[in-house]
Amino acid sequence: MTDTATQPSRPTDRQDERLRDGAGGVRGALSAAVGRIRGGDLGxxxxxxxxxxxxxxxxxxxxxxxxxxxxxxxxxxxxxxxxxxxxxxxxxxxxxxxxxxxxxxxxxxxxxxxxxxxxxxxxxxxxxxxxxxxxxxxxxxxxxxxxxxxxxxxxxxxxxxxxxxxxxxxxxxxxxxxxxxxxxxxxxxxxxFVPKPLAYVIVSVAAVALFLSNFLKARRRTAAGLSASPLGMNIAASGTLLVVLGFAAWFLNQSRGVxxxxxxxxxxxxxxxxxxxxxxxxxxxxxxxxxxxxxxxxxxxxxxxxxxxxxxxxxxxxxxxxxxxxxxxxxxxxxxxxxxxxxxxxxxxxxxxxxxxxxxxxxxxxxxxxxxxxxxxxxxxxxxxxxxxxxxxxxxxxxxxxxxxxxxxxxxxxxxx
The missing domain is CATH 1.10.3470 (ABC transporter involved in vitamin B12 uptake, BtuC)
Incomplete structure (x- = not known):
């Protein structure tokens, strides 16, 4: 049995500690989001x-x-x-x-x-x-x-x-x-107006940029011993952005475009x-x-x-x-x-x-x-x-x-x- 007194301490991160503790993973991230909403942080x-x-x-x-x-x-x-x-x-x-x-x-x-x-x-x-x-x-x-x-x-x-x-x-x-x-x-x-093919390129760049930004941020927080969003949540967010913006670009391209x-x-x-x-x-x-x-x-x-x-x-x-x-x-x-x-x-x-x-x-x-x-x-x-x-x-x-x-x-x- 491991003595908790000998475990290395890590900085307290109470605001979003549910991302790592408790349910963990994507479920933990969703639980943290629900908790923030219940606390009045509607965003x-x-x-x-x-x-x-x-x-x-x-x-x-x-x-x-x-x-x-x-x-x-x-x-x-x-x-x-x-x-x-x-x-x-x-x-x-x-x-x-x-x-x-x-x-x-x-x-x-x-x-x-x-x-x-x-x-x-x-x-x-x-x-x-x-x-x-x-x-x-x-x-x-x-x-x-x-x-x-x-x-x-x-x-x-x-x-x-x-x-x-x-x-x-x-x-x-x-x-x-x-x-x-x-x-x-x-x-x-x-x-x-943005040329129609270029609109899809911009959408793809935006999704990749979101993924890289969240990924690098999670790495920095993990290295500091703080809670970080799971990789699955990052992929889901970037994928959702790609689908939503891609559909918007396609729909707007039916007329003049963006x-x-x-x-x-x-x-x-x-x-x-x-x-x-x-x-x-x-x-x-x-x-x-x-x-x-x-x-x-x-x-x-x-x-x-x-x-x-x-x-x-x-x-x-x-x-x-x-x-x-x-x-x-x-x-x-x-x-x-x-x-x-x-x-x-x-x-x-x-x-x-x-x-x-x-x-x-x-x-x-x-x-x-x-x-x-x-x-x-x-x-x-x-x-x-x-x-x-x-x-x-x-x-x-x-x-x-x-x-x-x-x-x-x-x-x-x-x-x-």
Missing amino acids: LLPVIVGLAVIWTIFQILNPFFLSSNNLANLLMQSVPVGILALGIVCVLLVGEIDLSVGSVSGLSAAVVAVTFVNLGWPLPLAILASVASGLAIGAFYGVIYVRLGVPAFVITLAGLLGFLGLQLLTLGKSGTINLPVDSFLVYLGQQA GWMFVFFIALVLVMHYALTRTSWGRSMYAVGGNKEAARRSGINVSGVYMSAFMLCSAFAALGGLMAAARLNSAGPQTGTGDVNLNAIAAAVIGGTSLFGGRGSAFAALVGVLVIQSISSGLTLLNLDSSIRFIVTGAVVLIAVALDAVARRSRSSSGRA
């Missing part, structure tokens, strides 16, 4: 279920909704607001808000239109100036917040009004400025997911959003984290404005106005990013904007008034926030227990 599950329900209802009401042509258009339309939502995720993670992303996106579109069309700048330089303007705005917000302690709500509310006025001033008396139809920006927003602009959005989501989950900066974002004082005492540069969050948010807003101009083939007073601002915030919240800080992911922007755009597309196909869309979207946001509040209460109760 993307509610929004994925909600998206499936929305698609089912609209398909029943209008069989054209899930056609390959409509879905291809839906994905392209979701990109501008989705990129804005990706920036909103950054500020929500640190427990703040940015109410000016719509105005910043409109200003960005105006900058690229004026510099490219009116001033004759090369398109890359015009795009660089547009994104730089977003970064400068974010840095301005960060300095005011960090140095003066003005609440982000007030700063960005002022920015919403101020940068809308600057957008109108930039456009001048001409108002709307049309972008050349033969420019790369317009081509990307309206006509650039737009390069949507691929660009997915690339941004993946880069942000890596930065938030695999870097010290990302861990600092979650730490500051969870408990600012504890993060400060642990040595995290809290001011720097806030600065980076505001700068990223405004930079993504600028990119979203570029994509909106590409879709519309123009930049005008209406770019970034209307419900763009609220839809970006709603997408981040619906996707599972907490309004209270410290919880969320880059994928929240993706799934959240798909919900928003699906509601818009479905109601448009049913010829319903825009007032109904506002009511339905508002109800979905309320449900998402209520689920977040219930999940927080459940995690708090289980923590005390």
Whole structure:
């Protein structure tokens, strides 16, 4: 009989120890997932279920909704607001808000239109100036917040009004400025689609990348004596991704296929997911959003984290404005106005990013904007008034926030227990 006192100790890994202990293997991983859900960590599950329900209802009401042509258009339309939502995720993670992303996106579109069309700048330089303007705005917000302690709500509310006025001033008396139809920006927003064979190659690369990422992560955790997902679970996840994305690519290829602009959005989501989950900066974002004082005492540069969050948010807003101009083939007073601002915030919240800080992911922007755009597309196909869309979207946001509040209460109760 082995004396347990002589066994080598290994680091305590209580969060997912069921992956190695108890049931073990795939059953252990499933048990751990169920345990997290019962503990209030719902992740993307509610929004994925909600998206499936929305698609089912609209398909029943209008069989054209899930056609390959409509879905291809839906994905392209979701990109501008989705990129804005990706920036909103950054500020929500640190427990703040940015109410000016719509105005910043409109200003960005105006900058690229004026510099490219009116001033004759090369398109890359015009795009660089547009994104730089977003970064400068974010840095301005960060300095005011960090140095003066003005609440982000007030700063960005002022920015919403101020940068809308600057957008109108930039456009001048001409108002709307049309972008050349033969420019790369317009081509990307309206006509650039992935060649059908290449779409399957991208799908295969994505599945292999997921497998390698999980495999290397499991090896590192095992070498450190921590729990790790079993190989079978990794194979199942990668295989599922291959089948799902492969079917999606095949279905979309029945019409125009997958737009390069949507691929660009997915690339941004993946880069942000890596930065938030695999870097010290990302861990600092979650730490500051969870408990600012504890993060400060642990040595995290809290001011720097806030600065980076505001700068990223405004930079993504600028990119979203570029994509909106590409879709519309123009930049005008209406770019970034209307419900763009609220839809970006709603997408981040619906996707599972907490309004209270410290919880969320880059994928929240993706799934959240798909919900928003699906509601818009479905109601448009049913010829319903825009007032109904506002009511339905508002109800979905309320449900998402209520689920977040219930999940927080459940995690708090289980923590005390």
